[in-house]
Amino acid sequence: MSAEAIIRPIRDEDVPACAALAWDAISAQVPVEFLTRDDGAVRTRRNEARMRRFLELDPGGCWTAEVDGRPVATALAMVREGVWGLSLFGVEPGFQAQGIGRRVLDAALAYGDGCRGAIICATLDARALRRYARAGFTLHPTLAGCGIVDRHAAPDRASLRSRETTWDDPALVAAARDLSRHVRGASHAGDLEGFALYEGTPIVLDGEGWAIRDGDGSPTVLAARDSEAARDLLWACLLGGTPGATLHVDWLTGQQPWAVDVVLQAGLPLSADGAVCVRGDLGPMTPYLPSGVYL
Structure with a gap:
């Protein structure tokens, strides 16, 4: 049996594992024709550079769930001029539907406490859409x-x-x-x-x-x-x-x-x-x- 998930801030040494698991989780929800055609090395470099940029600018919005010493979920959130946004959210398939994703998302949402507005661009993942709706977001379906x-x-x-x-x-x-x-x-x-x-x-x-x-x-x-x-x-x-x-x-x-x-x-x-999910005071x-x- 796996140990209890520990929800904690992402550290620099977590970046390769967190970036890889997030890509695997998201790509499973996106039609193949919408996925980037970059080769694996380019994609990995870009995804890791993105995560390190968030660690630099928004460390309070970068969270992971650790089980048995390794990351199994991740979320990146940002705050710009009073608007919170969720940039990345993924849970390793074997750890989905266990409440781990909800706990990581809650930590990222807390980074936006006091913000006047919030935005999420969501895939068609029904579980994620349900979480966002229950967090008070209005879901605008997209084509x-x-x-x-x-x-x-x-x-x-x-x-x-x-x-x-x-x-x-x-x-x-x-x-x-x-x-x-x-x-x-x-x-x-x-x-x-x-x-x-x-x-x-x-x-x-x-x-x-x-x-x-x-x-x-x-x-x-x-x-x-x-x-x-x-x-x-x-x-x-x-x-x-x-x-x-x-x-x-x-x-x-x-x-x-x-x-x-x-x-x-x-x-x-x-x-x-998917859906553009909004909450609060935006343009x-x-x-x-x-x-x-x-x-």
Whole structure:
């Protein structure tokens, strides 16, 4: 019989095991076509770098459950300008449905005590959705688009106003600060360095919005002043990736009809995705495609 689970803060030496178990738990809940195509070494490096960044910036939000001397569950939470977010939550399959995940999540939630708002981007895992609902979150079901962009149906790239830029561009920093405050109630500017770990391409529409695009054209995050700017940014993502690549657009709640329109025009089939879970005082949450990592 295993020993009682010990819930404790993550330590640096836990990072490889915690990052690996979290990936295994999450990837089991995500359709294979939505998973990153990075090779294992790249994925491991990025996941561990992400966790160490959270240990540096949000040590109070980094928790694990230890059984018989090894981590079997993990959670990463962040606080930005009074908004709490859950970046990562996973439980090793053999230790699920034993109350361990609930205890780890409770510790991560406690990091947000006193925050005015909270966000979680959830997979379709029914047990996790139940935990979030019982923790007082409102669950907004989401769709995702996944496929190859029909470039014949897309606008001319030359007609788009959004532009690719660099991570230190003052216009990008200002947009990540001001436009993210506008839509979700908290800046993303302090996490641009974290986004850069994933080696995407930052895109800005000066004074109107910003986004980050993966190599295949998938948007990692997008926030804009209005739906017209958001459409421009999303098209800049979809058309800027590798032609013929399979990409995905996640976290399409009912508040994002502008994004659904673009996805359908691009010819991407829609499927059930999960839920954006919110609690407390946030921004309008639109036009907005949250980051699963930095929300």
